[in-house]
Amino acid sequence: MATYLYRIGRWAYLNKFKMIGIWLLVLVGMGVAAATLSKPTTESFSIPGVPSVKAQNEMVEAFPEKPKFSENIAITYVVQAPAGATLTEPEYQAAINTMVDQMKQFDGVKAPESIANPFDTYGTQQNPGSGRDAVVAFNEETFGTSPAEAQADAQVTSPINADATMVQLGAAFDVEAAADVSSVAHTEMDKIADQARDSGLKVEMSGTAMPQPAMGMTSELIGVAVGAIVMILTFASLVAWGMPLITAIIGVAIGMMGVTAATFFFDLSSETPILATMIGLAVGIDYALFILSRYRHEVHRSKTRAEAAGKAVGTAGSAVVFAGATVFIALAALFIVNIPFLTAMGLAAAGTVLVAVLVALTLLPAILGVFGEKAFAGRIKSLNPPDVTKHDPARRHNGQRWINQVVRRPGAFAIGGIVLLALITIPISGLKLGLPNNGNSDPGTTERMAYDMVVDGYGPGVNNPFVVVVNGSEIADESQRLVAFNGLVDQIRGVDDVAEAVISPGDISANSETAIISVIPASASGEDATQDLVKDLRGMESNVAEQTGLTYGVTGQTAIEIDVSDKLSSALIPYLIVVVGLAFILLMIVFRSILVPLTAALGFLLSIGATFGATVAIFTNGDLGLVGNPQPLVSFLPIILIGIVFGLAMDYQVFLVSRMREAYVHGMSAKEAIIDGFSHSSRVVAAAAAIMISVFAAFMLQDMVFIKAMGFALAIAVFFDAFVVRMTVIPAVLALLGDKAWSLPKWLDKILPNVDIEGDSLNKTLAAEEAAREVAAGAKV
Template identity: 40%
Template sequence: MAVLLSRLGTFSARHRFAVLAVWLLVLVAGGVGAATLSGPTSTNFSIPGQESTTALDRIQSQFGAGAGGATARVVVVAPEGQTLTTPENAAAVTELVTTLGELPGVTSATNPLDPAAPAVNQQQTTAYSTVSYDAAPGGVTPEEQEALQDAVADAGEGGLTVEVTGEAVQEVPAVGGPSEVIGVVVALVVLAVTYGALAIAGMNLLTALVGVGVGVLGITIATGFVDLSSTTPILAAMLGLAVGIDYTLFIVTRHRQELLRGTDVRRSIGLAVGTAGSAVVTAGLTVVIALAGLFVAGIPFLTQMGLAAAGTIVVAVLVALTLVPAVLALLGTRVLPKRMRAAAAEGTPVAARGRGILARWADGVTSRRVASLLLAIVALGVVAIPVASMRTTLIQQPAEDTSAARADALLAEGFGEGFNGPITVLFEGDGAVEAAARQAQEIPALDDVAVVAPPIPNADGTAALLTVVPQSSPSSAATEQLVADLRDQFRSLDGVEASVTGQTAVSVDVAQSLDEALPKYLALVVGLALVLLVLVFRSLLVPLVGVLGFLLTIGASLGATVAVFQWGWLADVVNLDTTGPLLSLTPILVIGILFGLAMDYQVFLVSRMHEAHSHGTPPLQAIRTGFRQAAPVVVAAALIMFSVFAGFVPAGEATIKSIAFALAVGILVDAFVVRMVLVPAALALLGERAWWLPRWLRWLPVLDVEGAALERDPATSRERELVGDPR
């Protein structure tokens, strides 16, 4: 692999203008395709085949096409000291309902003051109109949402307080807010400090942005043909930007090291792509496998998210292997600080700097290996304690200071906490209406039931809908238990099928499916990590140390996330509006993404240790040598990834906030505790045994991540002898 990649890097350097033109053409074509072929994204998360999801489809067939469509609730509150039934307020409500019914995409808008179907609280101070759309949940267009928001704003200019909430007004999250830009700026600063030159730092960031642009534009094109989640482009952009910067950093750093040894530019590029590029391919492959492996959960929208993000990672790897060498060839020796360019241009080796803080760090960790190992394990174990109380849900509270948040608060105040998460029960079969009527009398005896509305039959009396309003909030454990209690109660019905559905039930079903898939997925990624690392390092104990460290990373990452987002610790620091269960997607996505990124650091750091050991260096000295060579790059890469992920935390988008926070914490923990304390301490404790491979496994193929084949190349060897390279 190293030889093939070296040839690819050399080819890209030789044909740099053609490579640049191809990537520019791909970027332009992606932009044109995105502008002409893109479609809407969905904010709806559901699992085909689940009871709650299939019931929604049957409601549409039993009660009409609009019955299962997207809805919004326009909440109306009377002025203080008044009621909505006064002539003036009643007329304003009627006028608002008429306006809502005439909005684009709206099929109906109910009148909350209609005596036949009132939707007003007992005090007659708070009411709501249900606005139904002909589009499915997540399918209301931005123009239709804006028209509804304008109508609500106009109605609120009078004496009434008018706000709107519901799935129909959920906005599609956007990429590129101020906090994300700050994260990119921080990454640029870290690159500039690492390289000592702003130009090469800018090149690193620019090539990463090209990869992200191509990947996100490809996903945007796919929305015209596939129903994708609105979170998919954000996840792909966040991950693609982080790994794109890091992969370029790996190759550029190795290229600069080769230039400082006196290697000419083109040969240096080939060596850098052959060695660091091999680590990039291996690391990228782990991320792609982890993301594509999300299919084991059996959830279509999660599989689509994983495949889309994996595609962006593939683009980032291709950019690092082709576009980066082409740009490096254009820059020549300008990738080095000015004080080093003359010597590099003459082919004169530049002496390495003296021992730095990272070298002393490696000496301290490996000298006090037992204490360092125990301290790292205990510290990460303590941070992971909150995981035991982790709860997940799909129901996320809207951001503060939005109309949706204010509307939910008004509904909770006027009707109770559970009103924002009603549970719908569909009864079907002979006697469905009678069964629904009986259950309407029996359900109030269950715990956490506030109100049971009268059953609504369909036109031919073969089905009926029953609405159950819980006492607790939609994301509470009591409401989740009520869903389970209802299903248990309906199992005893004879001749009638009862299905529990609604947004709350869908959330419960998705969360349960993800929780059940989590152990299976964790076993998959851990197993893949072991196999891949055995192939890379031809060792059993090194992969075992790396995988156990990854498990500690996951525990600490999710533990810190539970403490902040569920318990409320340091909530103000991350601009958290409300606390509650984590988003259901968070654990499984964090495991998949951190798996790939942790293997990035493991491969890049330990491969340099393995490289030194394979050249005859004693085990302890090999650890210190490899650490000294690779740790600066790992530190810079971790700080860059942290800044990119952290940039997505304060934005207030609930769907991505907890995921970004968990990834940011996981990166810090994995790079600075696991890879830079636990791994070197454990390898130092193992000594020569760390690189032991049983005889019955020695038939395994050699991946040559360190580029040993390049070291044996006659031309390369002669160059190294001329520049005094001891290898």
């Protein structure tokens, strides 16, 4: 491999403008594709095949007019009267009527004729409207419910709370996705709320039509700025630092435009491009940084700069290929869990990593060709550059001082690092998972305030109702079927944590074979009791079917979220086994050792455990007071975090340990090889880790809690893995193992392909070519 990569790097250096032209064509082509094929992202996190989605599909099949829970793009106003007043007072009724009239004029509003003042259409128990009367009549005539019970059922489905101090007004939009709601409509939403507030009402908003948090450029700019400072310190040059940034930005731009174009073919969540940007920017800088650092080293040992570029791509480029391959495997392997939105996120990020690798291997040497001898110009003499010429005195840097201490007392450093990470892992016992909803939004947002108002005015479960879709086709007699439906409602009301259960008009299908039971829990969506309720309702289904002939499924947005979280949790172990197994094989091929890949994998478990512990402590437990709104971690964060962190951990493993192996196979003792390899690679690995930490940590400035937590988790994971595991624990363990670390059974050595990551075959090829040239030159003479 090293020989092929050498030729690619050398050709790119010598044919710099051709290579740059190729990438410019790719950039333009992807831009055109993104501009012509892009579609809005989706906010749906449903998983085909889970019980809640099956029940939802059955509901839509029986009731075609009902939208799926995630597809209704609407806004809801929660309106509350001032303390001591009710909304029935004339001045507040006038304000509500004004709101209704303005909502009918929304840009893109759907069925404006259906928007009405609930006090006119539904009414209160003291002053009922036609809607309330219809519910009462339906219950009395269909199920023989007593008048008092029918009135109680009518109040359950009322948009007006029992004491008429609060009402919910809604409007839907005739669009396919939330991103299609116009900015004009968003402005109108705020204007209506502000005018109602001026009349003395308390008004807050929620719903899928609300503006979604936009991803600003601040995070990327901060990450890039810190990365620039780190690279200036690393190369002690005012020119070289910009090259990794140029290539990384181009790679991310191509990757992002590819993700945008992919929305034409796949449903991608709004988090997908953010994740791809985050990982693409980090690895793009790092991969270019590794090759550029090796290039500087090779410049002093090669006859020409073109040869140095080829050697850098052949050696460090080989490490980049395998490091990128581990990240790619870890991300692309998300398809194993068979969760569409997660698969899309993983493949998008993996594609961006692939682009980053290709850019580093080809575009970077071309840019080096453009700068030529000026690649490391603007030297800052006060800094200590990593590689010196043969005329400069040797310099001792902190990496050498550190590794000497580690190798001198390997047991203490190994045990100390392991104990430290184990202690930080302890809070992982409090890990809680969930999906984003208004209940865990920041307290100052209108969505969170609307959620809290509903809890106070209607009860905590009104924000997260369940829907039980009942199939009664096995009961031939229609009257008996209706009796069975009503009996199931009574049975559900007796289940723990059920506040109310009702069947409303329009919730029995035209053929009377399917009914929808709306279930209001007594607890909020994030509470354990709500999740237990789903299990209890599903657990009694078999007995209900046996006793009555009815079958049913439990669905609703909250039920779907619970199923998604359960599915993701159950997929963690299989995913981890597959990813670690594939990467173990890959690393075994790279290092031709069993113990080195094993220590790499065990070290990853230490860093990921400490990462989860720290993230739970900060974001769920609220420790140190760094987060003002502690909440469960987003349910798909752990599996994505494992994929990304494992890939990055193997990056550092490959770059650090490959230089150690290179020294070992060239005749150094085990400990000498650790010191030599670490001395050559520690500075650039530390710089790469610092850049990644800054890039990831900067994403904590984003509005979305998921992105904040992901940015923190990735940043702290890189710190733990790079500085504690890869630069402390692993060298210490390798020093304890000695020569055994590099041993490989002979039978296995024959099976594994030799990829020559150290570049031995490349050096032999170059030596042979040089000898042939000398012979030819001698013959001419």
